[in-house]
Amino acid sequence: MNEKNLLKLITIGPILFIPLVVFFTFFYYIIYTQELFNISTSNLKEELILKQKQNTISKVKMAVDIMIYERSTIEERLKEKVKDRVKQAYEIGQNIYKQNIHKKSEAQVKKMITDALRPMIWNGGESFIFILDKNGVFALAPEYLKNFEQKSIIDFQDATGRYVIKEEIALVKEEGEGFLWDTFTRPKKDSSAQYKQIAFVKDFDMFEWYLGSTEYLDITTKEIEKTALEILRNINKNSGGYFFVFDTKGNVILHSSNPELEGKNLLQSDNQNHVSTTTNLLKSAGSKFKDFVSYSWENPKNGKIETKLSFIQRVPKTEWLIGSGFYTNEIESIAAEKKSELQKIKDKELLIVKVYSIIFTIISLFISIFISKKLKEKFTFLKTDLDKKSNELQELNEELEEKIHKRTQELEDAYSKMQHIANTDSLTQINNRYSFLNTFNSQLKKHKEQQKEFSLIMFDIDYFKLINDTYGHDVGDIVIVEITQTVKVCLREGDIFGRIGGEEFMIFLPHTSIHVAKEIAQRVRIAVYECDFSVVEHVTISLGVTAYTNAKDDSDILKRVDTALYKAKALGRNRVVVY
Numbered sequence: 001m002n003e004k005n006l007l008k009l010i011t012i013g014p015i016l017f018i019p020l021v022v023f024f025t026f027f028y029y030i031i032y033t034q035e036l037f038n039i040s041t042s043n044l045k046e047e048l049i050l051k052q053k054q055n056t057i058s059k060v061k062m063a064v065d066i067m068i069y070e071r072s073t074i075e076e077r078l079k080e081k082v083k084d085r086v087k088q089a090y091e092i093g094q095n096i097y098k099q100n101i102h103k104k105s106e107a108q109v110k111k112m113i114t115d116a117l118r119p120m121i122w123n124g125g126e127s128f129i130f131i132l133d134k135n136g137v138f139a140l141a142p143e144y145l146k147n148f149e150q151k152s153i154i155d156f157q158d159a160t161g162r163y164v165i166k167e168e169i170a171l172v173k174e175e176g177e178g179f180l181w182d183t184f185t186r187p188k189k190d191s192s193a194q195y196k197q198i199a200f201v202k203d204f205d206m207f208e209w210y211l212g213s214t215e216y217l218d219i220t221t222k223e224i225e226k227t228a229l230e231i232l233r234n235i236n237k238n239s240g241g242y243f244f245v246f247d248t249k250g251n252v253i254l255h256s257s258n259p260e261l262e263g264k265n266l267l268q269s270d271n272q273n274h275v276s277t278t279t280n281l282l283k284s285a286g287s288k289f290k291d292f293v294s295y296s297w298e299n300p301k302n303g304k305i306e307t308k309l310s311f312i313q314r315v316p317k318t319e320w321l322i323g324s325g326f327y328t329n330e331i332e333s334i335a336a337e338k339k340s341e342l343q344k345i346k347d348k349e350l351l352i353v354k355v356y357s358i359i360f361t362i363i364s365l366f367i368s369i370f371i372s373k374k375l376k377e378k379f380t381f382l383k384t385d386l387d388k389k390s391n392e393l394q395e396l397n398e399e400l401e402e403k404i405h406k407r408t409q410e411l412e413d414a415y416s417k418m419q420h421i422a423n424t425d426s427l428t429q430i431n432n433r434y435s436f437l438n439t440f441n442s443q444l445k446k447h448k449e450q451q452k453e454f455s456l457i458m459f460d461i462d463y464f465k466l467i468n469d470t471y472g473h474d475v476g477d478i479v480i481v482e483i484t485q486t487v488k489v490c491l492r493e494g495d496i497f498g499r500i501g502g503e504e505f506m507i508f509l510p511h512t513s514i515h516v517a518k519e520i521a522q523r524v525r526i527a528v529y530e531c532d533f534s535v536v537e538h539v540t541i542s543l544g545v546t547a548y549t550n551a552k553d554d555s556d557i558l559k560r561v562d563t564a565l566y567k568a569k570a571l572g573r574n575r576v577v578v579y
Helices: 003-042 044-072 074-100 106-117 143-148 164-175 217-239 272-286 328-423 433-450 464-471 473-490 514-529 557-570
Strands: 127-133 138-140 177-184 195-204 209-216 244-247 252-255 293-298 305-314 320-327 454-461 496-499 504-510 541-548 576-578
Touching (some): 003 328, 044 217, 044 557, 074 106, 074 127, 074 177, 164 177, 305 328, 433 504, 473 504, 504 514, 514 576, 541 557, 557 576
Parallel strands (some): 541 576
Antiparallel strands (some): 177 195, 195 209, 305 320
């Protein structure tokens, strides 16, 4: 290369090269930021729908578990009910005996006892206190069997052919008291029909009597089912969600979002959409491969017909089917709002990057022009001073690169801040739902690999909707912030705290047993209960606690802690329930 061409290269090279390096550095960062935003938002709607589906499935399975649990207590409650009746009657009879046996004849005392116990009836006369002597003679009979009073029914057989009176007498003689299952007639029913019932009998050793009472199985079963339905209805009031309960014939037993449908048979409805939708839901419940059913239904929030996704599951050993669902338009609205929020953050950051890129490109252009001019002026001295000038140029380039590196670091810090905003709940400044669940999944994998136990606490604010309705959402926000600050003080270093819903929170307790987790939960509950709130007088929370101890627990741990929380609220709130 001759001296003229070398001079052109020295003059033009810095003017082109340095600004281009700065420009392309910023241009690459802008493209990278835009690509990251596109990746983050491309599947946002699908991810939200998937999460809502998972939440709906968990809610339905929780509701089915509640129904299974309530039905599992039928026999226990039935026994407790009849036993308490007989014990009460026994105490009444015993008191009458003690107070009168030395004053009146035995016949008079017996009559006083039977007169006192005769009014003890329940369920419209279907349940009552009866008295027989140990020869099978009715001393006290219910109204509809009064013609058997003072007569022997020792040879009475129930529908299965059992001599139940003889069995009762034998039980009283051998054990003093006990339970018997049998079948018996019912008042106001066909006298030839018999129904399954449980009896509790107890020896009345002051005479050769024994007392007893019975309860029909179907009466307590209906009471249990009513209790379970009330639990589901109350859960809906507190969470803003809903359940619907059908039977296999299409009868609506519970529909908390459309209560006007309760008691109706949708398969016999004049509304063909109701008929076809119910048919598809029943078909899905009977399928081995259960999936969400998509259909059109009126949204009670706006009165519009919208697309809805529902999941339904049958309660084992019953004709009941429990389901829940959500409207896809609501998810789309949430996704659009989230995307808009991220778009604003991204646009703001890109604007800053673009402004700085222009400023640094202009600065680098002036610097390169200055360097080029100096090189041209000093070129004649290049032979004698080449090494010196080369070092100066290198120092200038390093200074410029350091500035570029510094700005790049500033941009990376700004990007980290953007990520922090995306992962942090704007109100409480703790982990939002997305961040908490990502952290939870990561910690779950880590604890599984290390075979270490951990615990999970879920809680929400009792009657929070009432606070918002009474004082306004601004006060509700202050309550949420003050509860968050109160709970943070109760937690240990390393515990992970997140807000996963409007008034719902979760706490991840690594390397923590269920006993310690319960103590922490109680400490949190008490701290909130004793907190002196600045805007309201008193607030309580309900907490559910569960623990992971082995790999078998990981599939349902979120459902179990959710179930524990719903149980705490169903039991009266302001309490801790461990599952």
